[in-house]
Amino acid sequence: MSELLDPRNDFLFKRIFGSEENRDVLLAFLNTTFIEAGKPPLTEIILLNPYTEKDTPRDKQSILDIRGKTADGELINVEMQLFNKYDTEKRTMFYWSKLYSGQLQEGQSYKVLKKCVTINILNYSLLPNDQYHNVFHLREDRSGIPLIEDMELHFLELPKLDNHAVPVKSGGLVNWLLFLKGVDKSNWEVLMMNEPVLKKAMDTLEFLSQDAEARRLYEDRQKYLHDEASMIEGALAEGERKKAVQMAAELLSLGVDISIIAKASGLSESKIEALKKHN
Known part of the structure; x- marks a missing residue:
């Protein structure tokens, strides 16, 4: 049996969660995310950019996100980020704004704009707290009253799951994130008992892990993601x-001692000597 591939790879993530045949998997994942945030579950999700054969790592610059629409017309964007590309907050705002403004056609009223929700699954820690699930809205600083409910940003940080090394019997988002993080397969049975739809995600992962073409495309994407992270x-x-x-x-221009400059800058004394001669 082939070693399981990493579902955090965005190409693989989209194959598992962003294909038409796995729309129920995406819906179940979204509902556990929203329920944990105190929101009502969705009744359905329509995929706006379902996985196709064009979604391959050959187009290296592609963003393999998942975009969906709810029964009420609200838009949801889900993106897996394996490596820290930095400026995550600004990047999130930029893509959220494109999703929001992209709804409006020329001549249309602003009233047609629907709520847009961004869900970023991060394989790195971003926010200065211990919560693995953070949700942001537009609120007034002192009173907390909402300006408008059209913006909702979720950050799911996988490294903060260290306190949840095993599945949670009550079910919920933790179990889905443990699956994505690569929890030991010996825990899969417990995960499936608590989250039955997870079995379909697991079956898809196992199938793709044994498919030669899927594995080749996965390796192509993994190499690109590693190279991109190294360049950054x-x-x-x-x-x-x-x-x-x-x-x-x-500091040299101010006459500071070279040994002190070395401690302050992290440069070697020989490098500072060379810099002094050059100047």
Whole structure:
């Protein structure tokens, strides 16, 4: 039996949650997310961009998100982010605004705009608290009254599930997130007992893990995601290095001792000596 692939890979995630035949899986996942946030469950979800053969890692720049519409016309966007691309908050706002404004055709009234919900599943910690599920709305600072309910942002942070290493018997969102995080397969039976629709997600994952073409496409996407993450990390490191050099140059101009500059900037004394000679 082939080793199970990682459902956090966005290509695989969309195959499991964003295909027409698995629309019930997406609906069950969304409902556990909304119920935990104190909201009523959905009755149905219409996929606006269901998985097709065009959704392959060959189009490396593609964003493999899932967009759906509720029975009331509200729009929902779900995205899996395996690596931290940074500026997550601004990126979220940008894509939410495109989803919201994209509803309006020329000449239409603003009244036609429906609520848009963004759900980001993050394989990294983002927010400065211990909650694995955070929900944001537009509220007045002091009174807490809502300005409008059209914006709703969910952040599901998988690393914060460390306190939930085993399935929760009462069911709920934790079990779905444990599946995505790759909980030991020995716990799958308990997960299925608590969340019956999860079995279909598990069956899909097992099927894709044994399919040669799906595995090849998965590996292509995984390589691209790793390369992209490495480039981002490299760019950030280069940015930090330039800041350190600039700091060292400014301290040198003030006559600060080289050993002190080395401690403050993180640069080696030999690097600072070379910088001093260069200047």
